[in-house]
Amino acid sequence: MQSSNRAPQDSGQQEASSNVSGHGYVAEGFEPVAHAFQASIMSGEALGAACTIMHRGKTVVDLHGGWRDSARTEAWGADDIALVYSLTKGLTGMASAVAVSQGLFSYDERVSDIWPEFGAHGKEAVTVGEALSEQAGLAAIDLKLTLKNIGDEEAICAAIAGQKPNWKPGDYAGNHAYTLGWIASELIHRRDPQGRRLPQFFAEEVAGPLGQDVFIGLPESFDRDRIAKIEGFGMQDLFIRHTTMPWALTFKMCLPGTLAFRTLNNPLVLEGPQALDNEDYWRIGQGAAGGMASARGLATLYNAFAEGGEKLGVTPEVMAILTKGHRHPHKGLKDKVLTADMYYSHCFEKPFSAWEFARTRSAFGSFAVGGSLAFCDPEDGVAYAWITNQLGTAKWDDAREKLVRDAFYTCLENRS
Template identity: 85%
Template sequence: MQQDSRLHKQVGSQSSAPEALTGGYVAEGFEPVAHAFQAAILSGEALGAACTIIHRGETVVDLHGGWKDTAREHKWVGDDIALVYSLSKGLTGMAAAVAVSRGLFSYDEPVADIWPEFAAHGKDAVTVGEALSEQAGVAAIDYKLTLENIGDEAAICDAIARQKPNWAPGDYAGNHAYTLGWIASEMIHRRDPQGRRLPQFFAEEVAGPLGQDVFFGLPESFDRDRIARIKGFGMPDLFINHTTMPWALTFKMCLPGTLAFRTLNNPLILQGPEALDSEGFWRVGQGAAGGMASARGLATLYNAFAEGGEKLGITPEVMADLIKGHHYPRKGLKDKVLTADMYYSHCFEKPFSAWEFARTRSAFGSFAVGGSLAFCDPEDGVAYAWITNQLGTAKWDDAREKLVRDAFYACLENRS
């Protein structure tokens, strides 16, 4: 891996804001990725961002740029972290894969065998795989969440167990925006011999062994100056600056009583995701939206799976399940919450005909509100992470991120 010192000079000479900076490393042959990354920063469309890409064990891209605060006083540096919203779901999927590999439970096992109370209102047949693939129908819960009670996992999991499904489990999938993390955490807690919940289990069994700054529940000792703060969007932006988010979702998110409103606005009633970027939420360790991570950390964790999972004790059988993907819902891929097709699988998203985010269908990862994306492709040997602190309004394929990803794959084609 080599440092592209020219990168810094180009920024200073081309930017209309001379104090702006992009920096980092690219391997020989991947210079176009640096130029694409620069374009996202210099356009002003990304306040700050970072991207790390590993190919067959070699870090070929490690870039950072822009600002980690809206006052534009502090530059984003390579090991800074940010709240990564639904990229958290993929991290939870990693923890679940470790749990399955350890024999704590199986993807085919009914959740109610692990958590008997979950069987209420006809959820008795829901399997672990279905629940982790967002087919259980508990995307919206009647329990009123607040930033004050969102750390009370025991009470929230009791509410999830009592919840009447939003649809017949297995018929559809729908974005379990928050509940996915608690479902996984409760299953781990009930079967782990030490009784650990997700934050501790993840720290000790996933991030810790790989030595990475990726957290569920930010430690008090972590330097807060290394956190890139979020510049979000308000509900009016969804209409005024509408990009590729489905119009049906845009309207339903604002209409009380709809499934989208009940799912996405509990706890944040029309406040927008920026409201989660707070000390209180950082500390909670919410497993579907509360992860804190650097791009380097995300790529390193995904690389463990790109290489087959042995570093984390992932069994070949579990890797095969992740690569193959969970079966589709009985009535198709249309997300009951987001109103667009999505392919959820074991806490990850998988490529499918409408969104081929990688070169092969072996890939799995997660995207997040605002445009961040992280995934691995075991067949291609790729681990990829792109995160930003300026939230866009795209459904997926955020234009800033996709520019970088397309440049990477073009370089990879030329390298082959």
């Protein structure tokens, strides 16, 4: 791996940086993060990856390495992007926070007051906050999805609205692997004076103002040579390469009729998440699992929230809601789909006793299938993004990513 001469962009003056044995820069005192990052690449456990970390508005880590293709012929570039799967939920959470701040709707408002059809089959009392915190019981959609109809938001939202919930709303939360994006998009569409759906709203109100290569729906104009292609896993790999994914989930994902199967295999049907890494899907703008982003872009967007949200017009009241988190489901944090505890809140995930991914509970972000993680911690002033194109099989705390994050926090503690 060779050093890059390209300096990262940040929202303030770049701290004194030193070249590292790899691609990118680290600020003085953060050299161990570069060593941890390089270890993941050199071990072969990550085909390619990128990591950008900002602290108090300054970029302290900006690294990339490995390959953006499985043939290992194209090196991962500093500004390359990749399909980031469920990290998209965090982007949708940002757009929703902007929408709430603009007065389009509130988290306490009932979804059915905005979208009357949604109230069918006992869903009339579900609030926006509950729906965006994955408590509405709409994890599995009854409509059969394909890559041909997955872009038909009008038909899909009609199906979601008329569907009986998978559980009593508010009792549990469960991974709304795809439906979360459509729910948020419909809420924005119905209240936005311009009638925009999520992809356009996000581009114009979040990514655009910050000038970042982060997309929910990849534009035709984007250079396809800057896309790192995904190297995925098949269902057999969940058994052969089993790490921290719950065995109950591993089995249920393979059993037709279970909630996990119906949620996670529609539209994939046992093909594995790599099947979504194609031109047709990139363009759709699926708001829960279809985002395309660079690590630099993700960190910059999260930094806007780490600094209080003012750059995007997010109000202090909305920031307080995001940092506090949505109330837990009535019957606890165990995810009805993933069979393990998770804390979902307003399209993000929050730290809790089983997964303290940040130093303070003010943090919020999202973890994705395969190991990628992006979040901010407003109290700590941290914005973090680690993405990879080689999908692992961890529940969370992917070993490759966690090695880098732990090194960063050790360096941060040594500086204080």
